[in-house]
Amino acid sequence: MYKNTFLRTVSRIFSASLCLSGVGFAQTPLNAPEARISDPAIHADYRAYEQLEERIHRLNEQGIPVRDYFLSKAQCWLDVSLHEYSRNDRTPFTQDALTESERLIVLLEHRTRPASMETPLVNGAARLRPDLWARTADLKQGAALACVGREVACAEVELVHAGNEFNQQQWRHAKPYVQIAEELLSDASARAASCPVADAPAPAPLVPVLAPAAAERVPAAVRVALSAQVLFDFDQFTPSHIRDASRAELEALVARVKRDHVRIGSLQLVGHADRLNGTGNKNYNLQLSQKRVKTVRDLLAAQEMEVSGVSIDARGDTDQVLACQNRFKTRDALQECLSPNRRVQVELLGVISQN
DSSP: OHHHHHHHHHHHHHHOOEEETTEEEOOOOOOOGGGTTSHHHHHHHHHHHHHHHHHHHHHHHTTOOTTOHHHHHHHHHHHHHHHHHHTTOOSTHHHHHHHHHHHHHHHHHTTOOOSOOOOOOGGGOOOOOHHHHHHHHHHHHSTTHHHHHHHHHHHHHHHHHHHHHHHHHOHHHHHHHHHHHHHHHHHHHHHHTTOTTTTSOOOOSSSOOOOOHHHHTSOOEEEEEEEEEEEBOTTOOSGGGBOHHHHHHHHHHHHHHHHTTEEEEEEEEEEOOOSOOOSSOTTHHHHHHHHHHHHHHHHHHHTTOOOTTEEEEEOTTSSOSOOOOSOOSSHHHHHHHTGGGSEEEEEEEEEEEOO
């Protein structure tokens, strides 16, 4: 069943077509949530993310500056989609955010600015913090957007991200993304005051994409939040028992840090185990989650990514993302259902320096 679902989804990648803002493009659909339990399906989805990332990189190579509002927005939509995909979000948010990213990429590839700077509340996200939304609107009105486009675009996307988390799990899960938006807008307000093109007329929304040379001379430091979810085989903790898709996800995080010269501010690793325990040792799952954290920490340290502010936590089986209470025909099937719980969550905060 899952193989057929996967094949149908892959075929839709080549056949689905939308027409947005007068530009047609093939929408990239992720595998359906129920199909995201096999390595081929997960590999296909991660490859879709990689391909869109490569297209963003090409646009930058063609002269669109990293801090361009629309290019930044495409990147930030892609980042939050991948973030929630790695956290096993089964709602439409991951697909909706990915589609927003691709829509902007296609328009920029056609050298066309989107007709609107509005940021949709995808998946019915709550509109949190009207004061922050008002600040983004003010910053988008002036020519200083050429200097602070990245911060403004990513702040808007993170507010949508927060609103989606609020709808699902309330304020505790929304708060980190609101905080990111606050920090981005604080940086944007400070930088806008010294932007060398602040008195120039604002650019028209539908024009060929040009790199503002004056803005390019302004050093920028942009906060980023990166994450990865590292899944292990049942009852295992060694590097050789990290699942292939998770290994690729961790490698992608490391590559992003090195490519963008991210200065790491904080690195948090939280280890987990599934609820199964046939050992008679009530602390076994806690110990297993501790070993998994150590494995991931050592892998990152080998890539020169260990920092003094690294935070390590192990929670055993106290925080299950899937309970899997249904009746299963085999124990192997139950173990596979519980696989998202056998994880180490990696959360990284840092700064991209563009000096």
